[in-house]
Every structure is written in structure tokens, then in C-alpha cells.
Amino acid sequence: MTAVVEACIGLGANLGDAQATVGQALACLAADPEISRLRASPLYRSAPWGRQDQPDFINACACFVTGLTPLALLEKLQALELAHGRQRLPGGHWGPRTLDLDLLLYGQQVIDLPQLQVPHRWMHARAFVLVPLADIAPQAGIAGHGTVAELLVGMDTSQVVPIGG
Numbered sequence: 234m235t236a237v238v239e240a241c242i243g244l245g246a247n248l249g250d251a252q253a254t255v256g257q258a259l260a261c262l263a264a265d266p267e268i269s270r271l272r273a274s275p276l277y278r279s280a281p282w283g284r285q286d287q288p289d290f291i292n293a294c295a296c297f298v299t300g301l302t303p304l305a306l307l308e309k310l311q312a313l314e315l316a317h318g319r320q321r322l323p324g325g326h327w328g329p330r331t332l333d334l335d336l337l338l339y340g341q342q343v344i345d346l347p348q349l350q351v352p353h354r355w356m357h358a359r360a361f362v363l364v365p366l367a368d369i370a371p372q373a374g375i376a377g378h379g380t381v382a383e384l385l386v387g388m389d390t391s392q393v394v395p396i397g398g
Contacts, residue, residue, distance in 0.1 A: 238340035240306060241296040241370055243353070243362050245333040246317075251291040252276060252396065254317055254332050259295060261313055271297040274365035280392040282359060287329040291396070294337070294365040296373075303339045307349050310334040337362065343376050352376055357384055364393040 246254045255276060263271045273295040281287045299306060317332040337353045344351040356362045357378040363385050366373065371382040378384060 237298055237300050238342075239296055239298055239338075240301075240336065240340070241294060241338040241366060241373060242310065243333075243335040243337050243356070243366070244293045244295065245290045245335075245361070246331055247281065247288045247290040248329050248331045249318070251288075251331075255291050255293055258313055258317065258332055258334065259293070261316075262295060262297065265309070267301050267309070268297045268299050271295055272369045274368040276396040277361065277365055278394045278396055279361035282361065290361065292361045292365055292393070294362065294369060296338075296370050303336065303342065303344050303349060303351060304346075306339070307336055310336060335362075337366070338370075338373055338375070341374065341376070352378075360385075360388050360390045360393045363388065364390050 244255050244258055259271070259273050262268055274293045277292045279290050279292050281290060301309065314332045314334055335353050336349065336351055337356050339351045342351060352375045353362070357375050363381055367381050367385055371380065373381050375381065375384065
């Protein structure tokens, strides 16, 4: 049995009703018996990162407790993406998607496998990840970079806009 650990994920979507899709993904995670104490950030709208020729993204972060191993959690997240119409196409890196779920943090573990890098390799430089993560885990440490709150100091967050009230 794997020890219980707090994991943090990033959620994003920019195809279809992206706001509803992110909400549905959060509801699926909250209902999952292998996930408990789910805390989710508010939703944000952000400009695309990497490829600019696509719609803005809806982003959020969630942290929860799980006994799943990192790879089992990754498999669960990828199955949830597929259930929401995610297609992984060659050359589609950073492109538009119906749902994107990234495993950002898995406790304090550093994982470097071909299919999974934790902490997520670019999260420390992405305002669209750090802003929502700061809502629920500002003191979370990102190995080699500092805490979420520390990384946000001086970062341009103007392209990450809260949705609604």
C-alpha cells in the first residue's frame, strides 16, 4: 500500500465549453473514492502559452490527498482527459485541447521518468499555473525553485484573469 500523499494538479481547457469541462473534471475528481480532501482554486482565463494561434485557456489547480502511486494517478488523469475528448496528436504539443490535466506536485517527491516529471518541469515559469495554485497552496515547495508564493513575486500575472465572482 502506498503512503497517503498530497498531490497538486493543473487543469486547463480551451476547446468547446472549456469552463464547464474544467468544472466537470473537478467534480469527477471530487467523487473519486481514491481521492479525498480536494481543494480547488477559482477558474482563470489565460492567454495560450507556447503556441499563440489558439483560443484563451480556462485554468485552475486542485490539491488532494491520495494513496495512488504517481503513475497510477497519471493514468487516472489521462483516462479523465480521454473521457472528455482529449486527443494526443503528433505535433500537438501546447496546442488546443478539450482537457489537460498535469500532475504538478506529488508530495515532496522528485520524479524523473520518460512519461512523468514531477515537479512539472515548467510550472515554476508559468503564471497560469502559479496564480491558481497560490489560491490553495501558496507555501507548496517546487524543488529547486522555491515556494509558489516566492515564485510569483515579480512574475507578470497580467495574462491570468479571474473568471466571475
